Amino acid sequence: RNPLPTPGLALPIVGHLHLFRIEQLPAWRKRLGDIYSLQLGSFPCVMLNGYDLIFKVLLKQHESLLERPNNFLHKDIFEHHGIASLGGEHWKEQRAFLQSLLRAFGVGRNIMEERIEREADYLLSTIDAAQGEPLDMSGLVMVSVNNVICGVIFNKRFNQEDKIIVYWLGFVKRLFQLLVSSAALNYFPILKYAPLDIFHYKELKSISKSMRETIWSWVDRDNRKINLTDEAFEDIVQAFLTEMERKKEKGIVNTSMNEANLMSTLLSLFIAGSETIANTIVFAVLYMVNFPHLQDQLFREIDDVIGIDRPPSILDKSKLKFFSAFIMETQRFARVVPIAIDRQATKDIHLDDYTIPKGSTVMVNLDSVLRDESAWGDPDIFRPDRFLDADGSVIVKKELIPFGIGKRNCLGDALASMELFLFIGALVQKFEFLPEKDNELPTLVPNVGITRVPKPFKVRAIRRQK
Numbered sequence: 001r002n003p004l005p006t007p008g009l010a011l012p013i014v015g016h017l018h019l020f021r022i023e024q025l026p027a028w029r030k031r032l033g034d035i036y037s038l039q040l041g042s043f044p045c046v047m048l049n050g051y052d053l054i055f056k057v058l059l060k061q062h063e064s065l066l067e068r069p070n071n072f073l074h075k076d077i078f079e080h081h082g083i084a085s086l087g088g089e090h091w092k093e094q095r096a097f098l099q100s101l102l103r104a105f106g107v108g109r110n111i112m113e114e115r116i117e118r119e120a121d122y123l124l125s126t127i128d129a130a131q132g133e134p135l136d137m138s139g140l141v142m143v144s145v146n147n148v149i150c151g152v153i154f155n156k157r158f159n160q161e162d163k164i165i166v167y168w169l170g171f172v173k174r175l176f177q178l179l180v181s182s183a184a185l186n187y188f189p190i191l192k193y194a195p196l197d198i199f200h201y202k203e204l205k206s207i208s209k210s211m212r213e214t215i216w217s218w219v220d221r222d223n224r225k226i227n228l229t230d231e232a233f234e235d236i237v238q239a240f241l242t243e244m245e246r247k248k249e250k251g252i253v254n255t256s257m258n259e260a261n262l263m264s265t266l267l268s269l270f271i272a273g274s275e276t277i278a279n280t281i282v283f284a285v286l287y288m289v290n291f292p293h294l295q296d297q298l299f300r301e302i303d304d305v306i307g308i309d310r311p312p313s314i315l316d317k318s319k320l321k322f323f324s325a326f327i328m329e330t331q332r333f334a335r336v337v338p339i340a341i342d343r344q345a346t347k348d349i350h351l352d353d354y355t356i357p358k359g360s361t362v363m364v365n366l367d368s369v370l371r372d373e374s375a376w377g378d379p380d381i382f383r384p385d386r387f388l389d390a391d392g393s394v395i396v397k398k399e400l401i402p403f404g405i406g407k408r409n410c411l412g413d414a415l416a417s418m419e420l421f422l423f424i425g426a427l428v429q430k431f432e433f434l435p436e437k438d439n440e441l442p443t444l445v446p447n448v449g450i451t452r453v454p455k456p457f458k459v460r461a462i463r464r465q466k
């Protein structure tokens with residue numbers, strides 16, 4: 001087999017870190033092909049691009065890619081615990097438990113849908129209160145999606161002006177900023193000892209500690225009554241604590257169902273499941289403002305199928321074809337998570353021409369699929385109708401992988417899809433979104449970090465009349 005190509009000379013200590021930029025990755029793929037290796041500080045990494053290769057590696061070599069690298073995020077923020085950081089059998093246990101629980105929340109009496117609809121309704125009233133004056137929606141949307149995740153986890157919600165939620169979202173925002181600006185901590189663990197905390201190690205640790213303390217106060221362990229015979233649950237904490245007690249009762253010790261994993265799992269759900277959704281909803285508004293003919297078409301379809309008197313329900317989805325295509329295109333075009341969460345190869349992985357060496361950090365470039373010319377033809381044009389056939393039916397394209405692919409893909413994909421459908425549907429139905437000033441459109445170019453975030457912009461939300 002051949003040695004993996006590299007993007008250039010690896011410098012002592014930093015390796016290729018001085019060359020590494022997200023914007024640089026399409027050019028590297030063109031020059032080096034779908035797979036290449038990189039030395040990022042002390043971490044040997046392999047980057048995977050393109051649907052075929054990503055599919056082949058993640059699906060066929062899943063068992064060799066269950067672990068996370070021992071970097072700052074997993075070691076210091078998640079403390080090697082919880083759904084996003086565990087590997088092996090303990091990850092499988094957490095994943096199966098959470099997956100079946102989330103599924104149960106969405107069947108029968110769909111408590112997930114009820115919660116999202118309630119939150120969407122609150123969101124509409126706060127937007128309405130601005131009476132068409134220019135408004136930056138990102139903060140309001142963030143509170144709403146945070147409430148959905150709080151509901152799923154603790155069966156709790158907060159008002160927009162609640163001090164605790166303002167304080168909490170301040171932590172989340174700062175954490176995301178620092179995870180980008182201090183990304184070097186992932187590759188050079190020694191930097192945590194840098195003088196004057198210039199890499200913000202202590203600040204990050206202190207934010208993570210405060211987030212853990214806040215989460216623990218919301219868990220409210222002492223006031224939770226556990227009944228081992230309960231089978232139906234309204235929130236994750238209750239189900240998790242009950243399962244912990246059951247395992248204890250049965251004397252099972254080799255289990256991930258313990259407090260350390262509960263805490264880190266909840267932290268991961270907040271980190272993975274709020275910013276991502278909020279950014280996608282705000283991108284949808286940005287695209288509606290930029291492409292008013294599409295916004296009209298969305299409203300006309302919703303008006304025809306549902307009218308404006310009752311909110312959209314998940315049962316309407318199959319009839320709202322253009323709207324479904326719009327959401328797909330929003331996720332493709334926005335590419336909110338450019339690179340999936342890094343894995344670590346626990347064995348040599350042999351491919352036709354190359355080997356991914358055991359111990360490498362494997363990086364999965366989702367951007368390379370969502371923007372692949374060979375899959376989409378014109379990937380840089382926002383065009384929802386690429387997901388519709390000549391009869392107007394929705395086309396499912398295998399390359400639409402905003403949630404990753406394989407058994408360790410996004411845990412919250414179904415919840416996320418429901419949130420996007422219900423929140424964006426409610427917004428389209430009730431308001432027409434206009435730019436802050438006529439003829440001055442907000443930029444489509446986002447800020448790029450761990451996630452893509454729309455640059456701040458304001459809209460006028462004009463209530464649609466009956």
Ligand code: HEM
Pocket residue numbers: 083084085095268269272273274276277280336337339340341342364366402403404405408409410411412413415416
């Ligand atoms: C539009 C919204 C979202 C997007 C684009 C998104 C995207 C992703 C991606 C790309 C991954 C990495 C997959 C991989 O490595 O192959 C991921 C992982 C994950 N996501 Fe999401 N996500 C979203 C919403 C959510 C929500 C709402 C939740 C919470 C329920 C969530 C929870 C998670 C968790 C826990 C993981 C780690 C899974 C594991 O390690 O097994 N995500 N997500």
